[in-house]
Amino acid sequence: MRYIREMLLVMVLVFSCSESSDIAKYEPVSVEVEMPSNFPDMVYNMDNNPITEAGFELGKDLFYEGKLSSNNAIACAFCHEQAFAFTHHGHNLSHGVDGGVGTRNAQPIQNLAYQTSFMWDGAATHLDLQPIIPLTSEVEMNETLSNVISKLEADTDYQDKFARAFEDGEVNTENMLKALSQFMVMMVSSNSKYDKYVRNEDNVTFTALETDGLNTFNNKCATCHATDLFSDQSFRNNGLPINPLLDDKGSYDILENTEDLYKFKVPSLRNVVVTYPYMHDGRFTTLEAVLDFYDNGAIDNGNVDPLLLREDGSYGITLSDYEKESLIAFLNTLTDTEFLEDERFAEF
Amino acid sequence: MKLLKYTFALLACAIFTNCSIDNDDNEEDLSGETGELILKFDNSVGDQDFIFETSYSKSNNESFKLTNVKYIISNVRVTDTEGNTFTYPTEENVFIVSELNGNNAGEIYITLNDIDAADYTEITFGIGIDQERFALGADGQGDFLDLASEEGMMWSWASGYKFVRFDGTFSTDTVTDEPLNIHMGSVGEALDNYREVTLSFPNTVLVREENSPEVHIVADISKVFDGATTVNFADGYDQVHTDETETPIIASNVQTMFEVHHVHND
Structure with missing residues (x-):
């Protein structure tokens, strides 16, 4: 009897010990971040925020967490859906809490660690x-x-997750911001047909139409859509007619410098086929409409990029029907299915 | 044997004397000792104490009344008589001075802990957020981002800090009580409006474990408009946000606002 009592006591002690060791603690298991050989140097400084498994997982939880918004329903992922390269499927402008509607089209979340600025007007210069x-x-999350921190603090799950991550x-x-960055730094899209073609992987070859498209692209588009990020990361006015309803002045809003009127960041074209609609306000629903605009839709709104000035004094990029067709075939090679279906970034 | 005793006695004397001489030379040994240093910010307008909603006149027959007076102070460091500089730990070295948080005398206190005990002769601090700190992103910011956000010292449309906020109304010969909003900050890396000031203490500040000296800093708000450069509301300086021409002028004017009025050593 006494023996059993002692055994019980020992068991209780052992049990309480094992319980206390269950308390979440910092687990810095580092994660390798993909640095594709055809990409320029990474901009994000990971020394200040080393990527760990627990940090990445926490970032992912936060990305899909409605509590980041005032009605606890609008997560980041609401406007950034994976299947569409983390854009808002089919929405020219996105809606947030309480029916608020923004003024610009949600941008894709991919290869952000390689970008020098964020948002259509460059309003953020640090990913964190x-x-x-x-x-x-x-009009977005309204928090x-x-x-947000008090809501997360009240959640024991998050207490554990933060404890493990930092x-x-x-x-x-x-x-919280570091975890979100860890998640986003990992979101690298670099395995499209084009990537495999330029890196000579898997014996990938281009069709004649795709090759012609690539050549036209290099001749007529790659000055701005430069490097394998497909953006020179500059801000340019491409001669879009002004939508008087929005009267979006672009990066002018940042420094109120008239030289910046109607300038927007040159977007990456990776996964462009799935990121429709296009332009900062999502006015074009198809790539055909985009190419038609460059061919004959640009207007002189007062500050158009001189690169678009044609000999006849008009603005735009002259494109034949075949050039448009081949460009679209080429743009289709930029779709990275591995990224769009990568379970590491998926909600479920 | 006797001789040996004397030798010991002499030796002991020598040691004691030595020690006492040492003490006289260095006055006191402060190594390892730390103490508090309190900065009292006191906003004024010229020779008047600043009071909310009171009308103050400036140059060009213009006047202003303010409902909000806030600025970010960072990178505080103090230099001692030997020329050594003590810098407050980077992570904690950023503060928001808001008139709304003042006591009845309109003084806002910043208490700096664990300052190396020494005799300090001058203080340096920055107004706003320097590029190095901004480039850290979230790293080392702790809760300052929340604080800045709560205090309205961040732009919601851009990820930047407002270094100063002066909100209220202004009047000129032609208009009365029009909105006045001076929100100056850096804009990413494109526009750096961070400025630093170094102020000498009128008398040495003695930081010790047992005494917490107070440095009374007067910030003359009139300098925002009539500082290194005189600016007029009528010329567009009623709304200053991110303009590339206006903001550096305001930044340089704000830099001239501060003066150490006096120091209390106990």
Whole structure:
């Protein structure tokens, strides 16, 4: 009898010990970040925010977390759906909490660690700080940083996840933003047919139409859609007619410099086939409409990029029907199915 | 034997004397000792204390009334009589001075802990967020992002800090009580409006474990408009946000606002 009692006591002790060791603690298991050989150098400084398994997982949870918005329903993923390279499927403008409607088309989330600025107007220059914009925007998530943190702090799951992801284990804004960056830094799209073609992988070859498209692209598009990121990361006015309803002045809003009027960031063309609709306000629903615009739709709105000035004084890029057809065939080679279906980034 | 005793006695004397001489030379040994340093920010307009909603006149027959006076102070460091500089730990070295948080005398306190005990002669601090700190992103920002966001010191449409906020109304010969909003900051890497000031203490500040000196800093708000450069509301300086010409002028004016009025050593 006494023996059993002692056994029980030992068991209780052992049990309580094992329970205390279950408390979440920092587990810095580092994760290798893909750096494709055909990409320029990474811009994001991972020394300040090393990517770990737990940090990445926390970032993913936060990306799909409705609590980041004031009605607890609008997660980042609401406007950034994986199947569409993390854009808002079919929406020219996106809607946030309480029926708010934004003024610009949701941009894809891919290869952000390689970008020098974010948003259509470059309003964010550090990836860590970018999420503050949608999170606090009234027409998007309409929250405050401190309120989001109190919601996360009240959740024991998140307490554990933050403890595992960060050395100080604190549920705070710094760690929330770092986790989101870790998730986004990992989101690299670099395995399209085009990538495999330029890296000579898997014996991938281009059809004659795709090759012609690539040549036309290099001759007529690649000055702005430069490098294998397909953007020179500059801000340019491409001669879109002004939508008076939105009267979006683009990067002019940042410095209020008239030289920046109607300039928007040159978007990457990766996965462009699935990221429709196009342009900063999503006015074009097809790539054909985009190419037709460059061929004969641009207007002189006062500050059009001189690169688009044609000999006859008009703005645009002259494209024959065949050039358009082949360009679209080429643009189709930029679709990276591995990325669009990568389970590491998927909600479920 | 006797001799040996004397030798010991002499040796002991020598040691004691030595010690006491050492003490006299260095006055006191402060190594490892730390203490508090309190910065008291006190906003004024010229020779008047700043009070919300009070009308103050400036140059060009213009006047202003403010409902919001806030600025970010960062990278505080102090230099001692020997020329050594003590820099407050980077992560904590950023503060928001808001008139709304002032006591009845309109003083806003910043308490700096664990300052190396020493005799300090000058203080340097920045107004706003320097490029190096901004480039860290979220790293090392702790809860400052929340604080800045709550205090309205961040733009919601861009991921940048407002270094200063002066909100209220202004009047000129032709208009009365029109909105006045001076929100100056850096814009990413494109426009760097971070500025630093170095102020000498009128008398040495003695930081010790047992005393917490107070440095009374007066910030003359009139300098925002009549500082290094005189600016007029009528010329567009009623709304200053990110303009490339206006903001550096405001930044340089703000830089001239500060003065150490006096120091209390106990």
